[in-house]
Every structure is written in structure tokens, then in C-alpha cells.
Amino acid sequence: MTHAHTLDVRDVTLGYGDRVVVDALDLTVPPGRITVIVGANACGKSTLLRAMARLLTPRSGEVVLDGKDLHRQPTKQIARVLGLLPQSPVAPEGIAVADLVSRGRNPHQGLLSRWTAADDEAVATALRMTNTLDLADRPVDELSGGQRQRAWIALSLAQQTDILLLDEPTTFLDVSHQVDVLDLLTDLNRQRGMTIVMVLHDLNLAARYADHLIAVSAGRLHAAGDPHEVLTSEVVREVFGMDSRVIPDPVSGKPMVLPIGRHHTQPTSIPTNSLSREAVG
Amino acid sequence: MSPRTATAIARGRRRRGLRRRGASALLLTGVVIVFAVSLMVGHTFYGPSEVLRVIGGDTVPGASFTVGELRLPRAMLAVLAGAAFGLGGVTFQTMLRNPLASPDVIGISSGASAAAVVALLVFEVDGPQVPLLAILAALATALVIYVLSFKDGLVGTRLILVGIGVAAMLDSVVAYVIVRAAVWDLQTAMRWLTGSLNAAGWEQVLPLALAGLVAAPVLLAQGRNLDLLQHGDDAAAALGVRVESTRFISIVTAVVLIAFATAAAGPIAFVAFLSGPIAARLVGPGGSLMVPAAMSGAVLVLTADLAGQFAFDARYPVGVITGVLGAPYLVYLLVRTQRAGGSL
Numbered sequence: 001m002t003h004a005h006t007l008d009v010r011d012v013t014l015g016y017g018d019r020v021v022v023d024a025l026d027l028t029v030p031p032g033r034i035t036v037i038v039g040a041n042a043c044g045k046s047t048l049l050r051a052m053a054r055l056l057t058p059r060s061g062e063v064v065l066d067g068k069d070l071h072r073q074p075t076k077q078i079a080r081v082l083g084l085l086p087q088s089p090v091a092p093e094g095i096a097v098a099d100l101v102s103r104g105r106n107p108h109q110g111l112l113s114r115w116t117a118a119d120d121e122a123v124a125t126a127l128r129m130t131n132t133l134d135l136a137d138r139p140v141d142e143l144s145g146g147q148r149q150r151a152w153i154a155l156s157l158a159q160q161t162d163i164l165l166l167d168e169p170t171t172f173l174d175v176s177h178q179v180d181v182l183d184l185l186t187d188l189n190r191q192r193g194m195t196i197v198m199v200l201h202d203l204n205l206a207a208r209y210a211d212h213l214i215a216v217s218a219g220r221l222h223a224a225g226d227p228h229e230v231l232t233s234e235v236v237r238e239v240f241g242m243d244s245r246v247i248p249d250p251v252s253g254k255p256m257v258l259p260i261g262r263h264h265t266q267p268t269s270i271p272t273n274s275l276s277r278e279a280v281g
Numbered sequence: 282m283s284p285r286t287a288t289a290i291a292r293g294r295r296r297r298g299l300r301r302r303g304a305s306a307l308l309l310t311g312v313v314i315v316f317a318v319s320l321m322v323g324h325t326f327y328g329p330s331e332v333l334r335v336i337g338g339d340t341v342p343g344a345s346f347t348v349g350e351l352r353l354p355r356a357m358l359a360v361l362a363g364a365a366f367g368l369g370g371v372t373f374q375t376m377l378r379n380p381l382a383s384p385d386v387i388g389i390s391s392g393a394s395a396a397a398v399v400a401l402l403v404f405e406v407d408g409p410q411v412p413l414l415a416i417l418a419a420l421a422t423a424l425v426i427y428v429l430s431f432k433d434g435l436v437g438t439r440l441i442l443v444g445i446g447v448a449a450m451l452d453s454v455v456a457y458v459i460v461r462a463a464v465w466d467l468q469t470a471m472r473w474l475t476g477s478l479n480a481a482g483w484e485q486v487l488p489l490a491l492a493g494l495v496a497a498p499v500l501l502a503q504g505r506n507l508d509l510l511q512h513g514d515d516a517a518a519a520l521g522v523r524v525e526s527t528r529f530i531s532i533v534t535a536v537v538l539i540a541f542a543t544a545a546a547g548p549i550a551f552v553a554f555l556s557g558p559i560a561a562r563l564v565g566p567g568g569s570l571m572v573p574a575a576m577s578g579a580v581l582v583l584t585a586d587l588a589g590q591f592a593f594d595a596r597y598p599v600g601v602i603t604g605v606l607g608a609p610y611l612v613y614l615l616v617r618t619q620r621a622g623g624s625l
Contacts, residue, residue, distance in 0.1 A: 050515065053515075053518075053519055054518070055514075055515050055518050055519070075518070075521050075522075075523055076521035077521075078521070079519065079520055079521030080521075083519060084515065084516075084518075084519035085516075085519075086513060086515035086516050086519070088513070089512050089513050089515075089516040090378060090511060090512050090513045090516070091512070092508075092511045092512075092566060092567075093561075093566060094565065094566030094567070095566045095567050096293070096297060096566070096567055098290055098293055098294060099294070099297065099566075099567040102294065103508070103509060103512070103520065104520065106505065106509060106520045106521055106522070107520060107521040111502065115294075117287070117291075120287045120288075120290050120291045120294070121287045123287075123290055124286040124287040124289075124290045127286075127290070128286060133286060136289075136290060136293055137293045139566070159520065
């Protein structure tokens, strides 16, 4: 990665039909870091991610890649810098993992250009990094959920972009595979300097893996910054409408949210105030 | 990166490519064989040497007329119409990620038929205006289906359901007009009902060949984009595909191709619908199905026409034979959809 690409959202309003989903939102993606977007269902976080990947044209405002409005750049040129893994991509019946991953080379190929050794190299690298080399000749529909998600990430890696956006990459995975995928993304970030932006549902995993945490509420940016600053019980109440206790995660030291449901009374053994103060830092 | 891994990947890719090319070569051989057979076989049998001499331009008593004027245009029309239906059909099926999304299932062929039958029997229009009207009607039908089913983007299943409704409406128009028609008009009108090669002549072959020359390269150039659209609109767009323009170009070109084929041979039942799945079975996953589907369509129409002419006591139009083949597959797909909970 020679130079870091920048991605900014400037005063963007998004909507479908006459429904406004995201309202005049500003954000800057820190280059070379992992950014995680969290928020309640239907708060506009997936819509925001689609706009950041130029799949949705803003009603007003602009998404700016390397200082230029995304919608003024050729889509194939963007695809060499910025990749997106949608929430539920479809694999054609029976396609082999290596063939699926090969399709990530599309932005690097012209109408008439042939498949080259460099393309094979990129595919092999992507398979190796996602630990799917052994699966290369297997049909995608025979893979387990975790393997399949790694194959899709391999496709995005074969695209060789500096920025990768992912919409809930851990949905439908059991907890060990969720951690597996997030560890893989962290490796990519630390080893290759990839800028990663993802939407996640699980607040505690978000807090663990994010360098930069963004909380979106009702189409607006509620808080953004270091997880320690963003993830407080106040923010959880305001964004998710839920009472919670936030304590330091004994494993990672990152903030950890403990939801308080109607059926759970406050335990007396842990002094609430000291802990949440500690989490806020 | 160790170069050995890349070599292994390349080897796997080449092995799968080899299978696809092998199956394609087999299909091409099939087209050539059935084409040759349909030039030789008939009430009088002509050997390969006679057929070749006729094609070479020599005058062979008897054969020059039977092969040159009857069998050759008929076989050419079978190949071109079959290829056009196959290519148009697989374009729709790939684009909408659903084998049910074939133009003959979603009413585009019905639009062409309805316009032709109404023109022939109600307004008593004749000659080259009829195919022209059929082509315009097919485009209009596609537009209506597209507009009716477009809401926040295009969803395959919604388009298919709207299309099946539109097809039912248009088919009832055809049925109504034919029931009311005078007996002596029926012969011409019937071709628009099931599709037939009985009236095949060079005047049908030529316009379709020209349309194919223009449309096929346009569709083939969209091949890679269409393959990427199979991953879903968002995934394709993320890989640099211009989704809306790919879809627009593909729909218009495929509809024009289907309409020209329908104008030349009638809506030969289920060829567009069957060719893609047959090609997929033969060549396997991972590559473009467009050329294999075109060849499957050609083999299908050629074979069905031969069977319709000679396999039974009575002579049946080609569309009856393909209809008998296609209907059970349609039922199978619908049953499978039901079981899979609506996803194909």
C-alpha cells in the first residue's frame, strides 16, 4: 500500500422513495484503520454504507474518495480502490471457490484483455490470506457458513483495493466464526494497511475490533471516536433505547455492554458507578 | 507468494475451462450433425455428396429444389431461431438470476404473437408489416413488464409474476381472435400460436440473420457483466459493473432478438426457457452460458422439427414438440420453487 486513500462523507442525505433514511450526515474514515458503524435496526447504517460504495446516489451532499466526488469517477476505477462485500451476496449454483474469487479481478480487466499470470497470483494470494487455498476447487454451495464468508472476503481481496467496506460480515455465523472473520479482517488491516469500514450488529465485538467506532441513530451521526469514548451507557440508551451497564471487557480491556432487560434487577455485588466511570475513562 | 500456489490455482482453472470447452465442442458437433441430417432426410433421401453439391451451387435434378429451396432455408431458420431464442432466454435468466425469467414465460413472446394475430386477423394487415408490428409489440410488452415490476430496483421474482400475468392476458387475446377468425385465415395465424417452420423460406431467414449479426455481439460483450450480476446487484456494482446500463442494453437487445425470431418462426414454445438450463447442465458452472445456450437452442429446434416432421404418423409443427418437452420442466421448476420456499 503506497499511499492511503481517503473516504469522506460530506453532508449526505439519503433516502428511498419519499422516505429520508440518512439526514445531512458527515463523517471521515480514518485511513489505515478499522472503522465500525453501529446503530439500531433501520437507523440507516447499511444505507450509509451503500452510499459510501457509490451504490446509492445521495439526494444532497457528496461522498468523496481521494478528494473527488464518488459519482464523478468511473465506476471501474473506483472498484480498483474501494471494495464492498454486501450483506447477502449470491453465488451461482456450483461455482468453484477459485472461479468465484477470480471474479474479483474484473475491475482490473478490459473488455478484450486476457487472464494473466498476475491475475492468478492475485487470486492465489487472496485464497492464502483467507485460508481458503484448500477449498479452491470446491463448489461454493458445499461450504459451511464460515468458509463461505472467507471465500467472499477472498473475492474482495482479489480485487486488491485499499479500502474494504463490509455490511454485517458476521451475520448468520456462530460466535467462533464471527471471531474468525473479524480476526481475519484485523490481520488484513495490520499487515496490509487496508482501510476497513464495516457495519456490525454485536456491540461488544464492535468495541473489540474497532479503532474508530461510529454510532448512528435515526439517520444521524450520534457519536464517533475511540470505542472507550463512544460506548457509554448514555450512548447505548440514546442510540438503542436500552438501559445497560458498560464495564471493561476482562479479555480485551475494551468497553463491554451488559444489557439490562425488564426481568433483570441490578446485582448488588458489582458497584455500578465505579465500573461505568472506569469504562468512560 | 509462492509461485507454486499460483500454478496450482491456474491448473484448476484450466481444468475447469477444458471441461467447458469440451462440452461446447460437443454441442457444436451436435448442431452440425443434426443440421446435416435435416438436409439429407425427407421424403427423398439425398446423400452428403448431393447436399454438398447443392450448397456449392451446382444444379442437381430434384435435389436443387428440395434441398436448396425447401430443406436448407428450413434448417437455417431452425438454427438461427433456436440460437436467437437460446441467447435471448439465457440473457434474461442470467440477468434475473432465475430460470423462470425466460422471455417466453414472462410474456415477451406472447406480446409479439398477440400483435401479429391481431394485425393479421382483425386489421387484415399482411406482408412485412406483421413482423415489424410483432417486434414493436415485444418491446412494448417488455417495457410494460419492466415498469410494472420496478420499485426501488428490480426484483427477479416480482418481474416474473408480473410477466406471467401479462403473458396470460396476451395469450387470451390471441385465443379470442383465433376463435373469432374465418377458417381460411387460420393457417397463417396458427404459426403465431405455437411456432412452426413450415413456411420457412429465405425471406424469413435473411432478416433474422441480420438481426443476429447485430444483436449477438452486443449481448456477448455484456457476457462478463451479466455473469457478475448473478452475485446480486450490489456485489456486481462493487466490482465495477454499471448495473442499470448493463440491464438496459441486455434487455433491449435480447428482446429485439427474440422478437425477430418470433417474427420469423413464431413463438416456438419453451426454447428460450429450456436452452439455458440444458447448456448449464452440459458445460457446468463457472463460465458464460451464452454461446452454449445458443447452440443448445439450435440443436433443440433442429431436432424437434425433425421429430415433428417424421417421428409420428401426423406432421406436427416444431412448437408442439418443444412445448411437450418444456411444459414438464416448467412444472418441475415451479414445484422446486415451492419446496425451496420461493428461492431458485
